[in-house]
Amino acid sequence: MNSARQNPLGDQEPQGDIFMQSTFIRLAAAAMLSVSAGAVLAQDAPAPETVNITILAAGDMDSFDTGVDGPRGGFARLNALAKAERAANPNMLYLYSGDMISPSLLSGIDGGANTVVLTNLVPFDVAVPGNHEFDFGPEVFLERAGESVFPWTAVNISSPDGSPIKGLSTEPVIKEIAGVKVGIVPVATDETPELSSPGDYKFAPTVESAIAGADAVLEQGADIVIALVHASHPQDEAMYNSGKFDLILSGHDHDYRIHYNDIVGYVETSNDANLLTAIDLAITVTPENGDTKRSVTWRPNFRFIDTATVEPDPDTAAKIAEFQTQLDAELNVEIGTLSNEMSSVRAVVRGEESAWGNLITDGIKSATGADVAMYSGGGIRGDKVYPAGHVLTRKDVFTEMPFGNKVVLATVSGADLLLALENGFSQVEAGAGRFPQVSGIKVEADLTKAAGSRVTMVEVNGAPLDPAAMYKLATSHFQLNGGDGYTMLKNGETLVNESAGGLDASTVINYVTALGGTVDAKVEGRITLKR
CATH class of the missing domain: 3.60.21.10 (Metallo-dependent phosphatases)
Structure with a gap:
């Protein structure tokens, strides 16, 4: 019997029926x-x-x-x-x-x-x-x-x-x-x-x-x-x-x-x-x-x-059909038509700027009057592509944002905002959910560098990030509480807490409704990555 320890995470492919023996x-x-290799048993x-x-x-x-x-x-x-x-x-x-x-x-x-x-x-x-x-x-x-x-x-x-x-x-x-x-x-x-x-x-x-x-x-x-x-x-x-x-x-x-x-x-x-x-x-x-x-x-x-x-x-x-009927009655309400294709595919929202990420962060930034907004890509869950012309419904938004997170507002220093971005880009190779979708921010990062030293340029609303300045940040209560490694956000002063904040999905639905029927979210160069 081969007793060597092998890496289970190698290139083993599913093999259907596999018959082997261990003693x-x-x-x-x-x-x-x-x-x-075999048990030696006494004759009796x-x-x-x-x-x-x-x-x-x-x-x-x-x-x-x-x-x-x-x-x-x-x-x-x-x-x-x-x-x-x-x-x-x-x-x-x-x-x-x-x-x-x-x-x-x-x-x-x-x-x-x-x-x-x-x-x-x-x-x-x-x-x-x-x-x-x-x-x-x-x-x-x-x-x-x-x-x-x-x-x-x-x-x-x-x-x-x-x-x-x-x-x-x-x-x-x-x-x-x-x-x-x-x-x-x-x-x-x-x-x-x-x-x-x-x-x-x-x-x-x-x-x-x-x-x-x-x-x-x-x-x-x-x-x-x-x-x-x-x-x-x-x-x-x-x-x-x-x-x-x-x-x-x-x-x-x-x-x-x-x-x-x-x-x-x-x-x-x-x-x-x-x-x-x-x-x-x-x-x-x-x-x-x-x-x-x-x-x-x-x-x-x-x-x-x-x-x-x-x-x-x-x-x-x-x-399941009973559950679907209940959901459809409440959520099959049209709220807008997409001008562009929008992807919430897992690899996209966890690895690059996405139209869905831009829509969500624009929505929570607008609702709170924040300077900037940040939302973990792992919180976007639909894992699908919506073609241009798709009629967006409440159900679509809740499908993408199912966690029931609350939208919160805090003041954070530019230094902590930079640390937050570094955290967001620290595990891109692993497809980690902490990848930052952003609004009000333009950022460049070099993924060939060591984690923690990847961000090479940050602008906040067109001006270079000032580490000493204070910025109003809109995000989820999950992130503000340190989730996905965003512990540095706890250093800021909370202005709107979880109890006072609105549901994130509802916030985006209200934002889309206010757009008047057309959703023009698209990838526009907020995040540039060197790989």
């Missing part, structure tokens, strides 16, 4: 692990038993109605697939790797209650919270968790005083299936305080917490150890290389990936259940030396599933 010997009492050892377990994991369900008009994905197909897999094999684990309460269009209105209704129809065995679970604050997450008929668990989240969090377990999970003990270590991303709004909750380091959780389930006699994580690719890689896990099931990056190196398997599903992987484990357990030692041999089959082949679950589809 593990675990000591139940001492939690010791060794790996060999009990006959081995093979248990077949299917694992289906999903994550990053960003929209309640994905797949209704498209060829694949969505809750209706996901629920149908989960039902079918459980019917085919009752020894099935159904897991969720985070992000569903937000950021769908409807979630911006009902705080994610719709997603709990849909997932309660076919409940998960375990779900780990993603960063978007906290977009509406910890209170709303706990409300949604309380409505869930499945458990939410993360070993690395704690309350400020260390007291238990009602509705969120912080212990790893042991599931015994036909005599096989499956240890599940659910871990949230430690970047949640920067990416979302979890209040005072503490997030211990993701990788270290996962490893500690693996040790804990091994001490409890786990035969198979699974990391169920909402984590970045580098964190996935560190866990993969740790030697602590048999399977790593990850969400967060929206990339479909499968990798297996004869020892550990790594799977990340695409967002919105477009492409999924069912993992069939043939697990052979042979007792040795009484109950103190057992040989565990497992063979995985990774089944690639394009959900375009899955017929939507009718009960789920009916519930």
Whole structure:
């Protein structure tokens, strides 16, 4: 057997069915692990038993109605697939790797209650919270968790005083299936305080917490150890290389990936259940030396599933139709016609000036009387192209701005404004959501330079930025509170706070309506990047 550790984030392509074999010997009492090409059994050892377990994991369900008009994905197909897999094999684990309460269009209105209704129809065995679970604050997450008929668990989240969090377990999970003990270590991303709004909750380091959780389930006699994580690719890689896990099931990056190196398997599903992987484990357990030692041999089959082949679950589809009817009645109101093509494609709003970014920042700047406006590209979520001539509706705007952020106003120094721009351009290569869409600002940045030293020119309303001057900045309350790394904005004086600020989507709708029917937003050279 090849025991070399390989990079799970390399050029591995989805391979459909993959059959390989790993052998593990675990000591139940001492939690010791060794790996060999085959288990050598005494002649009088009990006959081995093979248990077949299917694992289906999903994550990053960003929209309640994905797949209704498209060829694949969505809750209706996901629920149908989960039902079918459980019917085919009752020894099935159904897991969720985070992000569903937000950021769908409807979630911006009902705080994610719709997603709990849909997932309660076919409940998960375990779900780990993603960063978007906290977009509406910890209170709303706990409300949604309380409505869930499945458990939410993360070993690395704690309350400020260390007291238990009602509705969120912080212990790893042991599931015994036909005599096989499956240890599940659910871990949230430690970047949640920067990416979302979890209040005072503490997030211990993701990788270290996962490893500690693996040790804990091994001490409890786990035969198979699974990391169920909402984590970045580098964190996935560190866990993969740790030697602590048999399977790593990850969400967060929206990339479909499968990798297996004869020892550990790594799977990340695409967002919105477009492409999924069912993992069939043939697990052979042979007792040795009484109950103190057992040989565990497992063979995985990774089944690639394009959900375009899955017929939507009718009960789920009916519930989604109810939600759509409610939304359409309120939001299918025309507000203006586009003069130009406008893109909200993820790579665009997170990597360059965009017409949508210009429209949004112009809108919040106008509404507040600010000198400048800044809005994280990661807050623009439609991921689509609107052609010139498209009739914009309220629904379009709420689709693009689903987080329910409030528009706030603060005075910030030119020095802090420069730091904010540096932060915004610091992770362009990673497609980070902090990319700054701007109004009242013209900026040039050299992405070949080190992060923190990339901005080469800034003008504010046609004049060079003065580090000593004070500027009125309109932005989202998320950014003003330090989200997406914008901690320097907290140095300013808040003039309009979250309580007094208007909803960002409503602010843009009012701005577009006031334009009188024509929306002329376009890319106009506000941001120039050297790559």
